[in-house]
Amino acid sequence: MNKGVWLQLTLLDNLIWVLFTFFFIIMSIYVPNFLSVNNITNIFYHSSILGVLVLAQGLVLLTGNLDLSVESTLCFAPGIAILVTNALVPGISPIFQIALALFIGMLVGWLNGFLITRLKMNALLESLSMMTILRGLVLFLVPFAITGLPQGFTVFGNGRWLFNIPVAIFVMLGLYLIFAFIMGATRFGRFLIASGGNPRASFIAGVKVNKIIITAFVLSGLLAAIAGILAAGRQGSISNAMGTGLAIQSLSGAILGGIALSGGRGTVFGMLGGTLLLGLIDNSLTLAGVNVYLLNVAKGSLILIALVLDSAKTIARASLLYREKLRILEKTGSAIR
């Protein structure tokens, strides 16, 4: 394969980053105060919670399923962890509170995965029910907000670290690195994407498809709980409305990042691009003083554009590879098979 074809393919496969660069340049030119270290840090900081949630959603989407309950888990896991520890063992180290929150998130994810794989429930409907149930529980148990969180709990959401950069950014980027590694270099990652691409074929090839899907949901719950800890830290409290509406945004980010709803196609790197593009649009249009409702119009249109580009991309990719194959044939002189 020659360099030109390779470059075109790489650009097509990372279309979201091409879009990101395009918008970044436009905004740098036209929006005042956009291109400053402070503002760029701001974009990352405000993307961090959604970013972790996009990762949670993206993993489940790759298996060909859907998890709307992430937005409720985001509130439920840290909320219940704090309530329980405060009631039973007041003054316990925040490390245990965090561990409990993560555990609750994983438990919710396991339940989702179990119901969807073993009882063959539809993922959309199951996770919609779970989203409603958990939100109801939170509203019932947490009258308005839990305040007075220990510093060890909130540091991830409001602390700053190296060069005064928010800890939340490190958390988000760290998680993206870890999952990029898992998806790219481990057997589990390979089996996960295969299960999404064709579950029946993967099963026959010997992949334990149900186990893989349950694990994806457990990871999704875990990531939602981490997002919850970041959100609690940023607010300094856990309000009972925390996370409302984020499920749809996480879907948008993942789809914008090139994850196929039908499963089996997409990369972790793409998910990050989707998240950051949403954050960039949000930030720059706010700076430019655009009405907040029009902001939603812009974000929605962006997803529509991404979907159109995705279909175009598939066609362009196939024709590029076809021409490459013809070239190889001409060179080797063998017949088309």
Added chain:
Amino acid sequence: MNETELISKPGEIVLEVKDISKVFPGTVALQHASIVFKRGEVHGIIGKNGAGKSTLVSILSGIIRPSAGQVFVKGKLFTGFSPVHAKKEGITIAPQRPETIPDFTVIQSLFLPNYYQNATGILDWRRMAADARQIMKSTGFEIDLNRRMSDLTLSEQQLFLIIKAFYFEKADIVILDEVTTSFSGKEQALFFQIIEAQRKLGKSIIFISHRIDEVMVICDRVTVIRDGRAIKTVDRSGLEKDLLCSLIVGEGSGDLQSCEIQEDRSHQALGEVVLRVEGFNRRSVFEDISFSLRHGEILGIAGLVGSGRTEILKAIAGIYPLDSGALKLSGGSSTRFKDPNRSLQEGVVYFPEDRDEEGLVGTLSVRKNATLSYLIRIAVRSLIRQQKERNLTRELIETLEILTSSQEEDVQNLSGGNRQKVLAGRVWATQAKVLLLDEPTKGIDIAAKESILNSVKTKMTQIAGIVITSPGLEDLLSICDRILVLYNGRLVDEFQREQFDEMVIYQAIQGILRPGANATPNNSNEPERIIGR
């Protein structure tokens, strides 16, 4: 056209296929075929897989256009070649696999799309139900009109579609395309009655099949197709099983080929027994299946569609359920695999017949598909060693001659034959001791077929014992050491390499057993039982 008019002209030619040819890129499916179909006859079309039956059906039902030649319907030249035109001319088809709307009830499906309406445009269910009940009663197919289609068995759905074609679409030429493969006993008896009644009404019925015994029972005339040619049309008085078999197979075609390749492999001695299948049973699918397989051996399983080939292979790999039975691997005790993962771990790998649904993950690259099973069985660490994986893939692409622009190309962009080779590569890379190849040569062109058979013969036998099935006997004759014949879910005969004779094996597949075969033959004219899939 009303019924009295139909009866008044029996024997009149209603459909004529004149000197028809159809050329596909790479193959000639039909060459100069001429057949005449008369009013009031059941006309059988019989031939091996790939003989050109389905191409003929597609032309008659208006799905494809012939490359040369003409079709006359009731004396008029047929030019439309679209399903709508065919329907207008009174030609309808009952397909091999019933397609219905699962949530519709029987009555809703029966009248679709020609529902009765009253003057105000409201559907008149009462009148439809009355008509439907009367017709169903006359056919003997008593079924609750309010049952959903999805609750019907495959066999009932098939009969339903045939009844619909005859009674509700009122076609006078009905093509039945291998409809009997999914019939169970009860529906089959009704089917014979319906055919008989419709024939008397003067309908023309074109019955496509590859089961000789059925054709003998119901057809007035039978046309044998071989290599795209209409070889001969035989009248009812001349119908004889042996004659049909020899017409279908052709004179002495298989022998030459098999001798030649025998030499290739004669020097290879067979190893120890690697797999022993003991008393596999699955009610109404297969029974009492026992055989053993040696290292380096290629064992063919021959049988008609629906004889249980696929199900047996899947049952071995833990994909299809068993009622009873066990299997033994070399040096192990009796066992049964609970899922394909277990079977892969133990070194038994299934190559699926349905390449795209059950085989490949279309959205992933050639590399990721080729190494999927390898990663489960061979790679011990949870980290993938990228360099090793790429080398393995390169090796597979080279040895199997897979044409792809790179390892990273999506497997769905490859041609059928190359996708099939990727799947073969995946199976081979597992280094399993038993390979179960279910129709590895299905639906691919000659070059790809030869390449795959060649790698089975020369490469795969080095590491494993192989069980293979094929839609046609030729492939089995050319590479197998031994062929088992499956008829109606039972193993009825066994042929060693030196006994290979296409004609005799073909007869065995049809249930006509040679003297001294090791199972009780089923030689009655009426097929006792036809296996549902």
